[in-house]
Amino acid sequence: MGMAKPDPHSNSGPMPTEAELDILQVLWESGPLTVREAHEALHGKQIGYTTVLKQMQLMVEKGLLARNERFRSHVYRAAHPRERTQERLLQRLMQTAFSGSAKNLVLGALSAKPVSKAELAEIRKFLQDFEEKP
Secondary structure: OOOOOOOOOOOOOOOOOHHHHHHHHHHHHHOOEOHHHHHHHOHHHOOOHHHHHHHHHHHHHHOOEEEEEEOOEEEEEEOOOHHHHHHHHHHHHHHHHOOOOHHHHHHHHHHHOOOOHHHHHHHHHHHHHHHHOO
């Protein structure tokens, strides 16, 4: 018996680890890839091919990746869009590190690293649009 796949519309299910997020980033940016292609894209991470293969197989079992066959090679793609995964990670971070406070999460993010004037203008615009939503 294999592991049950999480409901794609649910917020439950496994959260990706840091290593899994590295693989997801590559797939979100490049689209579906073979293990070899993903391994090559992770060249700066100093991870062996076999490690990437095992990690991606585990991610399929966890429901983080989907696998198809193309020309006798398995091709992997992210099972969920980047935005959905980021939203789930932020919700978990907000609950665990910021006592559920969106304000503290945002202030923490803004103070953690310098923000450019262009980014601040974009954030202001986003907040204005957010306030005007019904």
